[in-house]
């Protein structure tokens with residue numbers, strides 16, 4: 174179980190008792206750009222939850238453990254132990270919140286990238302089949318549309334003609350329709 178305190182100005186302090194150590198983490202900044210500085214102190218196992226004091230000279234953390242009292246000065250610049258008991262007579266006690274644990278340093282470590290699977294070669298596209306609806310026929314390549322006797326062509330297919338007998342696509346150089354044999 175760790176303890177958390179909002180120090181204001183977007184700063185939080187996390188205090189955790191890990192074994193014989195007290196881990197003090199100062200976190201600042203918003204989500205995604207959070208900066209953390211951790212310090213481990215040999216304080217021993219806590220007897221009681223830690224206490225944070227706000228004094229004129231900064232925030233002071235008091236740890237009471239089997240080894241006695243330890244005082245830690247918390248500043249934006251860092252965390253340092255104080256030898257001896259500081260004057261806390263006019264200090265304001267800051268309320269601590271219990272949290273599961275100190276959040277892990279910064280962003281979660283990235284999972285190693287999976288090697289890329291080799292690209293599957295593209296299957297050759299099946300040629301589009303002409304689409305027929307009633308007396309309407311549509312071809313995709315070249316784009317053309319036929320309805321009854323009307324035909325519409327789109328794109329650069331000027332060399333293409335249609336057999337006047339069966340409507341099959343023929344080229345301008347064809348003399349006979351390849352579909353029905355009609356003489357063009």
Ligand SMILES: [Zn+2]
Nearest residue numbers: 336339350353
């Ligand atoms: Zn024909």
